[in-house]
Amino acid sequence: MARKSGKTTIHDIAFELRLNASTVSRALANKPVVSQKTRNLVLAKAKELNYRPNHMAAALRRGRSDILGVIVPAIDRAFFASVIRGIEEKAGEQGYHIMVCQSYDSSMRERTMVETLRRVQVDGILISVAKDGKTDTAFYRKLIDGGLPVQFFDNIPEGIEAPAVVIDDEKGAFDATTHLIKSGYRRIAHLCGPQHLHIYRDRYLGYTRALKEAGLPVEDELIVEIGSHFDTSPEIFSRLWERPNPPDAIFSASDYSAAVGLKAALKLGLRVPEDLAFMGFSNEPFTEIITPQLSSVDQQTLEMGRRSAERLMAALNNNSTPAKTEPKLVLLPKVIVRESSS
Amino acid sequence: MARKSGKTTIHDIAFELRLNASTVSRALANKPVVSQKTRNLVLAKAKELNYRPNHMAAALRRGRSDILGVIVPAIDRAFFASVIRGIEEKAGEQGYHIMVCQSYDSSMRERTMVETLRRVQVDGILISVAKDGKTDTAFYRKLIDGGLPVQFFDNIPEGIEAPAVVIDDEKGAFDATTHLIKSGYRRIAHLCGPQHLHIYRDRYLGYTRALKEAGLPVEDELIVEIGSHFDTSPEIFSRLWERPNPPDAIFSASDYSAAVGLKAALKLGLRVPEDLAFMGFSNEPFTEIITPQLSSVDQQTLEMGRRSAERLMAALNNNSTPAKTEPKLVLLPKVIVRESSS
DNA sequence: TTGTAGGCGTTATCAT
DNA sequence: ATGATAACGCCTACAA
Numbered sequence: 001m002a003r004k005s006g007k008t009t010i011h012d013i014a015f016e017l018r019l020n021a022s023t024v025s026r027a028l029a030n031k032p033v034v035s036q037k038t039r040n041l042v043l044a045k046a047k048e049l050n051y052r053p054n055h056m057a058a059a060l061r062r063g064r065s066d067i068l069g070v071i072v073p074a075i076d077r078a079f080f081a082s083v084i085r086g087i088e089e090k091a092g093e094q095g096y097h098i099m100v101c102q103s104y105d106s107s108m109r110e111r112t113m114v115e116t117l118r119r120v121q122v123d124g125i126l127i128s129v130a131k132d133g134k135t136d137t138a139f140y141r142k143l144i145d146g147g148l149p150v151q152f153f154d155n156i157p158e159g160i161e162a163p164a165v166v167i168d169d170e171k172g173a174f175d176a177t178t179h180l181i182k183s184g185y186r187r188i189a190h191l192c193g194p195q196h197l198h199i200y201r202d203r204y205l206g207y208t209r210a211l212k213e214a215g216l217p218v219e220d221e222l223i224v225e226i227g228s229h230f231d232t233s234p235e236i237f238s239r240l241w242e243r244p245n246p247p248d249a250i251f252s253a254s255d256y257s258a259a260v261g262l263k264a265a266l267k268l269g270l271r272v273p274e275d276l277a278f279m280g281f282s283n284e285p286f287t288e289i290i291t292p293q294l295s296s297v298d299q300q301t302l303e304m305g306r307r308s309a310e311r312l313m314a315a316l317n318n319n320s321t322p323a324k325t326e327p328k329l330v331l332l333p334k335v336i337v338r339e340s341s342s
Numbered sequence: 343m344a345r346k347s348g349k350t351t352i353h354d355i356a357f358e359l360r361l362n363a364s365t366v367s368r369a370l371a372n373k374p375v376v377s378q379k380t381r382n383l384v385l386a387k388a389k390e391l392n393y394r395p396n397h398m399a400a401a402l403r404r405g406r407s408d409i410l411g412v413i414v415p416a417i418d419r420a421f422f423a424s425v426i427r428g429i430e431e432k433a434g435e436q437g438y439h440i441m442v443c444q445s446y447d448s449s450m451r452e453r454t455m456v457e458t459l460r461r462v463q464v465d466g467i468l469i470s471v472a473k474d475g476k477t478d479t480a481f482y483r484k485l486i487d488g489g490l491p492v493q494f495f496d497n498i499p500e501g502i503e504a505p506a507v508v509i510d511d512e513k514g515a516f517d518a519t520t521h522l523i524k525s526g527y528r529r530i531a532h533l534c535g536p537q538h539l540h541i542y543r544d545r546y547l548g549y550t551r552a553l554k555e556a557g558l559p560v561e562d563e564l565i566v567e568i569g570s571h572f573d574t575s576p577e578i579f580s581r582l583w584e585r586p587n588p589p590d591a592i593f594s595a596s597d598y599s600a601a602v603g604l605k606a607a608l609k610l611g612l613r614v615p616e617d618l619a620f621m622g623f624s625n626e627p628f629t630e631i632i633t634p635q636l637s638s639v640d641q642q643t644l645e646m647g648r649r650s651a652e653r654l655m656a657a658l659n660n661n662s663t664p665a666k667t668e669p670k671l672v673l674l675p676k677v678i679v680r681e682s683s684s
Numbered sequence: 685t686t687g688t689a690g691g692c693g694t695t696a697t698c699a700t
Numbered sequence: 701a702t703g704a705t706a707a708c709g710c711c712t713a714c715a716a
Contacts, residue, residue: 007693009692009693009694010693010694011693019702019703020702020703020704021693021694021695021703022694022695022696022702022703022704022705023701023702023703025693025694025695025696026695026701026702029695033701033702034701034702035701035702038701038702052457052460052461053461053693053694054402054461054463054692054693054694055461055462055463055694056398056401056402056407056462056463056692056693056694057402057692057693057694057695057708058693058694058695059398059694059708060396060398060399060402060692060693060694060708060709060710061693061694061695061696061707061708062694062695062696062708063708065398067441067462074427075417075423075426075427075430076420076423076424076426076427077423078418078420078423078627081417081418081419081420081423082418084417084418084442085416085417085418085444088417088442088443088444089444092443097441097443097458097462098441098442099409099439099440099441099442100426100430100440100441100442101430101434101439102427102430102431102434115394116439118394119394119395119396119397120397120398120409120439121396121397121398256631259631260631262633263631263633266633285420285627285628286627286628286631286632289598289601289602289605289628289632290628290631290632290633291605291608291632291633349709351708351709351710352709352710353709353710361686361687362686362687362688363687363709363710363711364686364687364688364689364710364711364712365685365686365687367709367710367711367712368685368686368711368712371711375685375686376685376686377685377686380685380686395709395710396708396709396710398708398709398710399692399708399709399710399711400709400710400711401692401710402692402693402694402708402709402710403691403692403709403710403711403712404692404710404711405692
């Protein structure tokens, strides 16, 4: 039994062994100085008393918490859930814990969360920036200059030198569009996301570059902007289809919009992919499940999480800003060809 | 400027104001004793020095961390991602943080995670138990008796009195099956999950009860066990279909298996739901997106997360074991009728 | 209303 | 190889 009623501390162990707390601390920390005999005694007594180290006390003393903060717009979006999994995996391997927050795509809330995480003394923060277009670049610049290790991923603040892990949206879109062209499609429409976000702009650029490199015209009337990632109004599709010269393929910046379009097409009696091909973006879990399966662009979410965590932790160990030399790591997306564009 | 180079502490504020740290502490904590004048001074200086409270230090002193541990099999499964969102929402509202861990459905790892979370001094733990059938009931009994507030949700350990939030799987299955019966289907097959898990056993029981109450026979050959939640081998479906007297509806304990079966049915030229109806379980995001849309049973995931968090925090505030009086909260699932069973 | 002092549990720096 | 002591930053009796 420990002396007091509460939890066992190193003092309890020391007391019972007629040792000093510091010796116990050293023994537990496996410092080479302590004698083998003492170490065994301590270890045995620790087990006997059901000792459980108080991580917070140690953290306070050492000045590091071994906790990483993670801020994403929403935990329950497949993309982020997967990235977080990757982060947790890698963090766990190195004895770090993660504390997850949601910004709900509000930049203001995001800043609040950053402050909150700092109070909790996280050693560093991983952020996928809120997509409300109100990112305060100055805030993040100050943050980084202030010495807090920050690692961005996915959607990153523009005009700022900061470590980041992103995927090459431009190349993903380029590859996807090129695949459609090589499959024989010529009038390829594009459902593009809000252009104030670089990820959607890049997808748009990849799309147009693919057309140009293939000698195909870029036609404005084949390009439709969708409200958001989750814009699923069938009207978008019909607007395209009711044109005199409709497209023979659709490359959407979002799997959701692609799926809705696909459904609308089937309802009209069109054959997919013979009459109309579809290509989405994100490789959402449902793409394999719908009929026909939706071709898409995989964003390497697990990898993104893993690499982000690795880089942040490396920076913490080197006691330097993350990846000062090569601040931005660009992952290569992968076109997954399925039934909708075979 | 703070005295030393590092972060500002209440001592820095006190020093500059020729006050004592305890006064600063009280002012910051909004204790009524401090004079308005002093409070204002402190607040102003705090802002000026960019003071940020060290939550860990306070936690160490007060003996509570305001951190809740969460253990789930996998963060990136839609079900858990959604529950976690609910937890984070509610926790955040009351100033709690969450620390998320994955058990990867290994009971051993789960126990390790519990230990790890305790070291970090979480105030309580929320757990959805690993589904490898190796749950160590004694471990959890000791845990709870030891005074650590634990709140289970979803998959809970059997044979143990512990606070839990679950959904009524039996009723969900009953309602789903009854819906099929009322829609005119008579030979309803069931794809059931591993029966050593109570959630799947309950679904099976609900299914059989519905048949019995409707005066329909329970036919063993219409019941097929699938390997896991994600078992998606089309053979399962064909095995059912190749019988002399095939089913006219399928109630699956998993949306994934239902979707695969649905796809196989369409490939065979069957009309859904005219020739064969489908009903899944879980209301996965993809159910709305596939064609035809899959009917399913919603599990109130967000609500489950919210209520779990609420109950745990209530227990923490009352300084009592969570919901001693009504340990198990049962949420009601909801049948969502879509095209596959209209 | 404010100051003093002690301690939360650990670790790091001395000294022995 | 071990012990004594101080400190991490905060909170809270108790005293003034």
